Amino acid sequence: MQGAAPAAQSLDFDRAFRTRLRDLLMWRRDVRRFRRDPLPRGILETLIELACLAPSVGLSQPWRFVIVDDTATRAAIRQNFAACNAQALAAQTGDRAELYARLKLAGLEEAPAHFAVFADRSTTQGHGLGRRTMPEMIEYSAVTAVHTIWLAARAEGIGMGWVSILDPQAVAAILNVPIDWKLIGYFCLGYPQADDCIPELERSGWEQRRLPPSAVLRR
């Protein structure tokens, strides 16, 4: 922002924008079926710039992005996913195990872009503000950056998948990051094979969404 023209005093959004924002929320998906065509040059960097507008506790900006391009590194991540997913399958029983085995839970083979996000628990940026009683605010701040990328990517027609079926310590070792960085997730980015407003886990019969009132208490 430095050197830019003075910002407007205020900014209002209209009903048309809010309707489209709702559409964006409805059509964002956790994508596991990607086309292999590459993304436009520089798009991941643009998305990361937007992510850095996310809220962070004490203005600590604890998000750390690791863009993963190396073939051997990607293969090591895929191996870790395969091992963790086999263990997860082994923990399911009966019909659930059969259903689990049929799910496609990551697009690590096909997605043209890969990145990991970590939260830097050792950062002194923010001078500790707001994280004395809730140190996990550092991780939560990094999550809002992830969610920002997710929405901004979907607005570009790009799908994102969040891979959590991984051993966080193994991933940190594979990516050779500082010891205080905590893995938030590993992400695949690419054009989806199809768009949908229903989550794939719902379409596959794994789980159904519940209505919002069931999640609300009053005090």
Added chain:
Amino acid sequence: MQGAAPAAQSLDFDRAFRTRLRDLLMWRRDVRRFRRDPLPRGILETLIELACLAPSVGLSQPWRFVIVDDTATRAAIRQNFAACNAQALAAQTGDRAELYARLKLAGLEEAPAHFAVFADRSTTQGHGLGRRTMPEMIEYSAVTAVHTIWLAARAEGIGMGWVSILDPQAVAAILNVPIDWKLIGYFCLGYPQADDCIPELERSGWEQRRLPPSAVLRR
């Protein structure tokens, strides 16, 4: 969605929407200075509905919203904040302590709407998918719901403040929620006294935002 007309096959967003989405990200603030006028009836419920469109691990939808209207309950939360904030101030030294003392870190007195968000770690929804190696995905899912409310509220001209200077166990006790619910945050909602595209902690000299490239590695 049940009973509604079939959804479109796909949904595209144009450059104008993406520009406005960027504006939304730039003008979202952690608001601590609220006007006292009430919000439109039902708006919090509408925002919670949108929040339930957020991503969640295994479609577990672990977010739990506690709308806090009771005067005595709000007073107990304010007291807890005051105690935690006094401890946080005592931990600062020198010029930082003086600066900290001048910060306004919550709008608990003025904000017309209050709610807390918890993550239900005991939920069986989602059948454990995606959280075997990273159980914290439950909390991260609830954070994306919070971030959704934040953005959707700002699009309505409504500001939100995230209060983390609280004892999470004390808040859970005050709000009398199940033992497995983990506090994600306590939130104030209301019309802001002013809009700004610069975080208040930056304007007050507490911290400066760093440029995105400093948060990016390549592997």
